[in-house]
Amino acid sequence: MDLTVVQGDITQQHVDAVVNAANRAMRGGGGVDGAIHRAGGPAVLEDCIARFPHGLATGDAGWTTAGEMAARWVIHVVGPNHRAGETDRSLLTSCYARALAVADELGARTVAFPLVSAGIYGWPKDDAIAVAVETLRSTPTEVEEARLVAFDAVTHAALMARVDG
Template sequence: MELTVVLGDITEQEVDAVVNAASRAMRGGAGVDGAIHRAGGSEVLADCIRRFPHGLATGDAGWTTAGHLRARWVIHVVGPNWGRGERDRSLLTSCYARALEVADELGARSVAFPLVSAGAYSWPKDDAVAAAAQTLRATPTSVDEARMVAFDAATYSALEAAVADG
């Protein structure tokens, strides 16, 4: 699998699936979650309600339609909230591994990932970057391209360095 890094907006990626850093409730929210729900439209929320009436557990992943996004699917992952005391790194790495498992089940060949838990959930950025790069590299998958999408230049630089070190 090719691991790439781009600077941009995850909602504008032309890939088979985009990964959403969702809340446990799976009803939209702030940051990446809000952006994906806004860009994808009401179909994304309706599918979340239908497929995940009780939400998802931290570290898990599930998929919905992508609605109006360029992607075919949204793979929702629930990262740990460092700011609320969820500091088990295995929950963070599980988000990436489970997202690839779901992508394989769907037959997705290209997947765009945000940096899970590093925004509103306050996971230390350096460790979030390392966890993403290490897990994506180490997880067996049929996905051809895992694309890390950085929203800002500092995150892009950190991800680029982590991918180059691999």
């Protein structure tokens, strides 16, 4: 699998699936979650309600339509909220591994990932980058390209250093 890094808006990626850093309720939120729900339109929320009436557990993944985005699917993952005391690294690792498993079930070959839990959930950015790169590189998958999408230049540079280093 190719592991690539780009700077930009995850909702604008031309890939089979985009990964959403969702919350357990699966009803939209802030950050990446809010951006994906806005870009995808009401179909994303409608599918979340239908497919996840009781939400989704931390560390797990599930999929919905991508609505109006270029991608076909959204793979929702619920990352651990470091600020709320969820500091078990295996939950963050599970987000990436489960997202790849769901991508394989869907037949998605190109998947764009945000840096899960590194925003409002407060996971230390250096460790969030390490978890993303290590897990994506070590998890068996049929995905051909995993694209890490950095929102800002500082995160992009840190991701590039880790992927190239």
